[in-house]
Amino acid sequence: MSSDSSEDEDLDKLREAADSQLLNNALYNKTEPKLEEPPNTKPQSLRRSKDEDEQFNLFRVSPEFQNYVAKHLSQILDKLLKERLETKNYENYVKPKRRKSGIKLLRDSVHCISVKTRDVAPQVKKRQVEEDESDNEAKFRAVAVSADDILSKKDTKHWSTRSKAPVYAYYKTQQGLILK
Numbered sequence: 307m308s309s310d311s312s313e314d315e316d317l318d319k320l321r322e323a324a325d326s327q328l329l330n331n332a333l334y335n336k337t338e339p340k341l342e343e344p345p346n347t348k349p350q351s352l353r354r355s356k357d358e359d360e361q362f363n364l365f366r367v368s369p370e371f372q373n374y375v376a377k378h379l380s381q382i383l384d385k386l387l388k389e390r391l392e393t394k395n396y397e398n399y400v401k402p403k404r405r406k407s408g409i410k411l412l413r414d415s416v417h418c419i420s421v422k423t424r425d426v427a428p429q430v431k432k433r434q435v436e437e438d439e440s441d442n443e444a445k446f447r448a449v450a451v452s453a454d455d456i457l458s459k460k461d462t463k464h465w466s467t468r469s470k471a472p473v474y475a476y477y478k479t480q481q482g483l484i485l486k
Contacts, residue, residue, distance in 0.1 A: 380412045387417040 408418025455461070476484050 376412065380414055383411050384416050387415075387419070391417065 408420070410418055478484055
């Protein structure tokens with residue numbers, strides 16, 4: 307029994323030394339406390355919206371404002387088309403059969419637009435005029451200066467004889483030296 311009593315004493319000493327708050331039965335339980343999960347907040351998607359109303363709303367304006375602008379735009383375009391259609395000369399115009407189809411700028415436009423291609427007139431190539439060689443030669447002779455004209459100082463009476471820089475005269479001696 308001595309061994310039993312010593313074991314009991316050792317166990318008592320261990321219990322006194324051990325912190326009862328740290329070592330308890332809850333420490334050995336396998337149940338884990340549940341942590342609070344943050345609410346599932348996802349960032350806004352960077353994909354384009356598939357909603358057509360929002361897709362065409364680039365300026366982020368209300369549908370009422372869009373309708374207001376569309377109404378006024380439609381009125382302005384109808385007014386311009388009406389003025390353009392009224393200014394045409396219909397005296398020699400043969401009225402074609404009326405078609406019910408056409409292109410409208412806006413859904414509630416009254417007038418249809420007709421697309422007409424304009425025929426571009428071909429550019430007329432101008433023929434090159436051949437110049438007389440005799441005329442060219444006469445022009446060249448009028449501006450040409452001959453060597454005889456230069457030597458005779460023809461048409462140089464108003465020229466300045468004075469040079470802006472001093473004129474140096476160099477002489478060569480018999481020994482080959484150049485002097486000023």
